[in-house]
Each structure stands twice: as structure tokens, then as C-alpha cells.
Amino acid sequence: MTLPVISPVEARKMVAGGARLIDIRSPDEFARARIPGSENRPVDAMGRVGDAPAVVYHCRSGMRTAANAERLAAASECPAYLLEGGLDAWRAAGLPVAEDRKAPIEIMRQVQIAAGSLVVLGIALGLMVQPAFLGLSAFVGAGLVFAGTTGWCGMAKLLAALPWNRRAAA
Template sequence: MSSHSPITAHELADQLAARDVTVIDVREPMEYVGGHIAGSLNIPLSRITEADLPQGPLVLVCQSGNRSAKALALLQQLGRQHPLTDLPGGVPAWQQAGFPVRKLKGAPLPLMRQVQIAAGTLVLLGVILSQAVAPGWIWLSGFVGAGLTFAGISGFCGMARLLAVMPWNRVSM
């Protein structure tokens, strides 16, 4: 494994089988329990520079490749001496190559699915209440639509942040 060039899912599978690398999953624990490469360690991006990382070659993974690329850059800035690379496309690339992921029992639904369920329910509730109770309830649907539009434009989703701290989304590892 070269020190900084990306690795493919097939190359990673071969190196894992040979026990030549350690996979570090830089997603949040809630994402990790929902499906991860078997044997990977979960060290979120927010803690990667403080973590006591294993010696030897590391492959960083996330959901899309963005966070693992950021983690890679941070570790390179710190001058990590051991070989270091990431998996472009993240865990989905691993799955698309035909490799399985390990899911922990009782893992919460992915956060974006929770947002879709909550937003859809609130929009539907606003429409129903505007017809059955009072016309002003339609503003609930408008408020949710405005929030989703803002989230899409800004990249900040208040509903996702709120759902992430709910008790059913707390995972202990």
C-alpha cells in the first residue's frame, strides 16, 4: 500500500484478509453501528487527532469519502509515519464491490431516514390539521418546507441535529 494513494475495495479486502492493515471508520458511532466493515475501529473524525491510533498501515473510511479524506489530511499534517490511505466512496463503495457490512442489533435507523420520516409526518400533519381543525395549521407544512430548503442550501439541518441527540440515537460502544 503506497503511503497516500487511495485504495480500492478489492485491494482493501485482500489486505484485510492478509491482516496487513487496520481500518479506521471515521463516522459517528450511530452511523458505525448501522453498518461497518467487519474488524474496523470506530474513531470519529472529531477525535481522530487525539486518538491513540494503532501502529502499522491504516485505511480510513466513512460514508462518502469526504470525512476520511479530511482525516487523512489531518493525520498527514501531524506527520504520521506509518502508511496511511483512504477508501474513496467509503462504506457504500465497499458494499457495491460485493463485500458485506456488519450491523449491530438494535441500531437506530440512519439519521437521514429519520429526518425524512419526521419531516414527512409534520407536513402531512399540517395539511390534515389545516383541513380538519383550522386553516392556520398549513403553516406547519410551510415551516417544515422552509427548514428543508434551508438545510439543502446551507448544509445545516436543525432537524437532523435535534434527532441525533434523541435517546433512541444514543449508542454506547
Template sequence: MVTPTTLGPGEARTRLHELTVIDVRTPGEYAGGHLPGALNIPLDQIQRALPDIRHVADRGDVLVVCASGARSENACRILAENGIATATLSGGTGAWAADGHDLHRPQGATRATWGMERQVRLTAGAVVLLGLLLGLLVHPAFQILSAGIAAGLAVSALTNTCGMAAMLAKLPHNRPRAAELDHTLARLRDR
């Protein structure tokens, strides 16, 4: 099995012209701003894209990117298990932007998008509030909702994974249209 490497934003910026950049965030997050030239293949579509990613990895270096680095590390692990050498961007697009590098947006992308972390915070907060209110107004057993979310957040922090984000990623606004993903995979094959 190959071992993924890590690039800092400065090194990635210097080498950007020689890298194939794959952004594993949801299409909405990608539309909100991505590294120049990045191709969007959401994390849950990596298995489908393996042959095309292998094709470009055989020809040059692949950099996998997400918002903070957690999803790209997961993607790199999947790719490494399949014999594909990749690198991940340390700190993700957040670190890229914090270093003063530009994020690109697709032409015509005017729809306001929420990052996955913001979607998780809204959902978790709403369910905790709902559990507390129903626990006070209807029956104390509803407070189990709040306890469940608290436990999930603790597990998420300890494991650096997020089950709620995985579920939210399956919602229609977070999914790529089949034609968009097919177009992205064709672009990988053409490299």
C-alpha cells in the first residue's frame, strides 16, 4: 500500500501547474470556492472514479483537497488502499485561503452555498433544541435526541469523522448531477 503525503498551501501553490487537483467536497461547497483547476469528485463518489484517478496518477501527481483536510485524508486513504499515490492539502481550502491564495468559483455560480460544517452545526443545533423543547413540553424522553447528538459530536471529535456530514452529503443539494460527474471523469481521462 502506498502512503499519502501532505503538502502545505505554499508548496501546493508552487506546484499547482504540475498537479491534478481533486476536490472531494460536495458540489455546493466546491461552487463556493475551490483551488484553481480543481475537479470536483465528492468523497462518496471516489470508488466510482478509481479507474480515472488511477489514469491521471500514473501520469503525474494528484492532490486531494477538502475544506479542512479530514475528508481529503479519508479519500487519500481509500486511494492508497487501491494502490494510487496521492497527496492531501494540509488544512484544506481554509488554509489555502488563509495564506492569501485565491479560490475560484464556477461561472454562473450565484447560488449561496453552505459548507458541510455549517450544515452540520445547523442540523445538530436544531435537533438539540427540538429535543430540549419536546422534553420540556411533551415528555422528558425526548431529551434523548439531545443526548444522542451530544454523543455523536463527541465521537466525531474523537474519530475525526462525522456521521451527520455523511448523511447530509446524500441530500439532493449536496449531490452532483450525474452529467456533471460524468463530465469531470471524462476530463480526468483526457489528461
């Protein structure tokens, strides 16, 4: 089932009329930037949503809400809509966004930075120092394949435990 898609201006009018604005991103993404007044209800932990005349779901770009439209529709006990273009479109429309630049960047971006750095390091060391260092790149690549197929990422778990991420997890 697809949900109707509405523009940021339409969404703002609906919220002013009592609709709930629900951000389906992860808590670490929500901590860094959010639409004022939105609720954080990650899609993987979504429960029933009702007690409002309508609900408007959003993510960062609109991709996650579109991909999960059927699940979001099933969770809605009232009319539900998707914010076209998500938080990015809301910001582009000149609407207010609450940002906390002191909050750590999202865990998955940290994983991408760390994994990419380790692959480049392994290749550089393998070419300039000792070919055995190429194993580092292979190990990181295998870890990413494992994370993609199982949904469990050891690097994300490790990064989440580091001191700069503890505030966002709380």
C-alpha cells in the first residue's frame, strides 16, 4: 500500500491543524537534526499511531518512508501521509530545523568513514610496506558483507560504545 505524498508546506499546515509529525530515523540521526515538534519513532520499533487527526511520516530524504510505506500505513490508525523529500525538502523549503552540531554524526556514517579509511590504509600499507597488509582491506570488506547480509555490524557496535557516542545513545 502506498501512502499519499505531501509537500513540506502542506505538512506544516497539517501539523498546525493537529497532525502528528513522526520522524522514522534512528535516535542518533534525530539528535543531530530534526523538525521542531516532531516525534522520533524509529521505523524498526514502530508501534501503533492513532490519537491524532492525521500523521505525517518523514525521514531524511523520503527514501526510507517510501520504502516502508506499507509498514507505516499498517501502524496508522488515522489518515497517514509521507513528507515528500523528508527533512532535506523541509529545510530546502526554508522551514525551521533544529540542529545540534555537538551531537555525534550518525553511526552508519561513522562506520562508512572508519571502514573506508581502513580499506585505504590496508591498500596503502600493502603496496608500500608489506603485501600482507592487504588482508586488512579484505577483513573490512568481509565484515561489511557480513553486516549487510545479517543486519549485525560489529564496527557499529564498537563505534557506538566510544565516548563521543554515549550522549546520543542516552
